[in-house]
Amino acid sequence: MLDIKYLRKNKEEAAKKLQDRGVKEGTLEKLLEKDQKRRDLIAKVEDMKAKRNEASDKIAFAKRQKEDASAAIAEMQEVAKQIKDMDQELVDAEAAVKEIATHLPNIAEDDVPVGPDEDSNVEVRKWAPEDYETRPHALEKAPEWLKPHYEIGEDLGILDFERGAKVSGARFLYYVGDGARLERALYNFMLDQHREEGYTEMITPIVVNDSAMFGTGQYPKFQDDAYRVQDLDQTYIPTAEVPLTNYYSGETIPTEDLPISITALSPSFRKEAGAAGRDTRGLIRLHQFNKVEMVKFSKADESDIELEKMTKNAENILQKLGLPYHVITLSTGDMGFSAAKTHDLEVWLPAQDTYREISSVSNTKDFQARRMHITYRNADGKLELVHTLNGSGLAVGRTVAAILENYQNEDGTVTIPEVLRPYMGGQEKLNATPHH
Numbered sequence: 001m002l003d004i005k006y007l008r009k010n011k012e013e014a015a016k017k018l019q020d021r022g023v024k025e026g027t028l029e030k031l032l033e034k035d036q037k038r039r040d041l042i043a044k045v046e047d048m049k050a051k052r053n054e055a056s057d058k059i060a061f062a063k064r065q066k067e068d069a070s071a072a073i074a075e076m077q078e079v080a081k082q083i084k085d086m087d088q089e090l091v092d093a094e095a096a097v098k099e100i101a102t103h104l105p106n107i108a109e110d111d112v113p114v115g116p117d118e119d120s121n122v123e124v125r126k127w128a129p130e131d132y133e134t135r136p137h138a139l140e141k142a143p144e145w146l147k148p149h150y151e152i153g154e155d156l157g158i159l160d161f162e163r164g165a166k167v168s169g170a171r172f173l174y175y176v177g178d179g180a181r182l183e184r185a186l187y188n189f190m191l192d193q194h195r196e197e198g199y200t201e202m203i204t205p206i207v208v209n210d211s212a213m214f215g216t217g218q219y220p221k222f223q224d225d226a227y228r229v230q231d232l233d234q235t236y237i238p239t240a241e242v243p244l245t246n247y248y249s250g251e252t253i254p255t256e257d258l259p260i261s262i263t264a265l266s267p268s269f270r271k272e273a274g275a276a277g278r279d280t281r282g283l284i285r286l287h288q289f290n291k292v293e294m295v296k297f298s299k300a301d302e303s304d305i306e307l308e309k310m311t312k313n314a315e316n317i318l319q320k321l322g323l324p325y326h327v328i329t330l331s332t333g334d335m336g337f338s339a340a341k342t343h344d345l346e347v348w349l350p351a352q353d354t355y356r357e358i359s360s361v362s363n364t365k366d367f368q369a370r371r372m373h374i375t376y377r378n379a380d381g382k383l384e385l386v387h388t389l390n391g392s393g394l395a396v397g398r399t400v401a402a403i404l405e406n407y408q409n410e411d412g413t414v415t416i417p418e419v420l421r422p423y424m425g426g427q428e429k430l431n432a433t434p435h436h
Contacts, residue, residue, distance in 0.1 A: 001370045007032065020332040020333075027100065031097065034096045034097045048083045052080060055072055059072045116333040120332075142351075146351055152408055153283075157176060161173045168288075169287075172286065182424070183290065187290055190394065191263060193393075194261075197261070198261055199261040199313075200261065200263070203265075204237075205243050217336075217368060217371065227270075239291060253376045258299050259296055262294075262296075263292060267291075289397040293390065293392060294313060300386075306363070306387075314359040315327065321417045322417055323348070325345050336360065342361065347402040349402060361389070362389065364387070364390070369387065403417060
């Protein structure tokens with residue numbers, strides 16, 4: 001959530017920055033009007049409470065003097081009634097402020113490209129393994145035998161979309177045999193890399209309460225995209241970012257512990273309500289997928305540095321797997337709700353002849369911490385909100401897709417990247433397995 005004091009003091013600047021994020025003109029003005037009404041009511045209530053105290057003193061004095069206190073009692077009753085009415089008005093005014101404030105996205109950092117959508121994103125750098133130009137997929141005209149990952153997976157008998165749909169519906173699947181083993185090898189490799197980089201590994205709950213979803217910014221705005229547990233204040237997580245970031249909710253983190261880096265593998269559940277008709281085949285847009293998540297808590301003046309470090313941590317995985325990718329900085333119109341700045345890593349999928357997102361690394365500044373009340377003591381010993389960061393390290397299913405497409409061979413086999421072979425008992429290739 002945004003700092004209301006900042007919005008009051010920097011009204012014009014904030015209005016412009018919020019419009020860059022797609023917020024309708026006049027929304028901030030409406031919020032500040034309601035906030036002013038709320039503040040006026042608070043002042044009035046305080047004033048009335050002072051009057052009530054005066055009346056109470058008069059009654060006590062009259063009683064001590066054995067005088068008639070009925071006028072003072074009537075006055076106090078009237079004041080008490082007015083206070084009660086105004087208290088309700090205040091509750092309504094606070095709800096009106098909260099309704100607008102909780103739907104406002106984070107304000108982008110000054111160096112974020114301004115634009116309405118992904119066309120305004122800016123490429124920062126790109127990477128490919130040294131031998132990539134010699135691979136058939138890198139040629140300008142792709143060979144005829146080049147297949148998309150879902151066809152490779154089905155031909156090898158390692159991805160079963162048909163039975164996934166039979167049992168659960170569209171956008172679910174079974175990984176079979178070497179497919180399951182490859183997925184497991186990938187997430188174990190990712191977690192081991194992050195542990196070497198100083199992340200503490202966790203296994204988190206995969207069901208969280210509404211307060212946790214509010215804390216990271218998924219609720220109330222994106223409630224329709226979530227898988228809710230019926231009749232309970234609980235949701236299946238859309239990403240391990242939610243339980244990881246909420247780990248310290250309501251706490252003050254000892255300053256000497258910062259920065260803190262944590263990581264977890266978890267299933268992620270998404271209705272993909274806004275993505276109807278997109279990527280209906282394959283591993284790119286599933287309702288349930290595994291993801292290794294990275295989360296950091298940092299001091300306010302160090303979060304920009306931590307964002308770059310986390311981006312490098314995600315890049316390291318792709319480089320060790322030998323998968324070509326580029327890093328882009330998202331525009332104001334393409335960033336996630338809670339982010340102040342985001343770098344996306346997009347991996348090259350030769351069969352689609354395009355880059356596709358495989359990791360999103362964001363600095364949310366104090367936006368989430370304000371919603372979750374996570375603080376630390378700054379150099380002056382004053383309580384300050386921590387900055388939180390999150391990133392995929394990586395989306396595992398999309399990494400499987402990238403390996404199948406980038407390492408496929410003309411004979412239909414797929415070469416296993418060298419770094420994964422120790423996790424697969426030394427196996428070097430994925431070969432066709434008999435269908436069950």
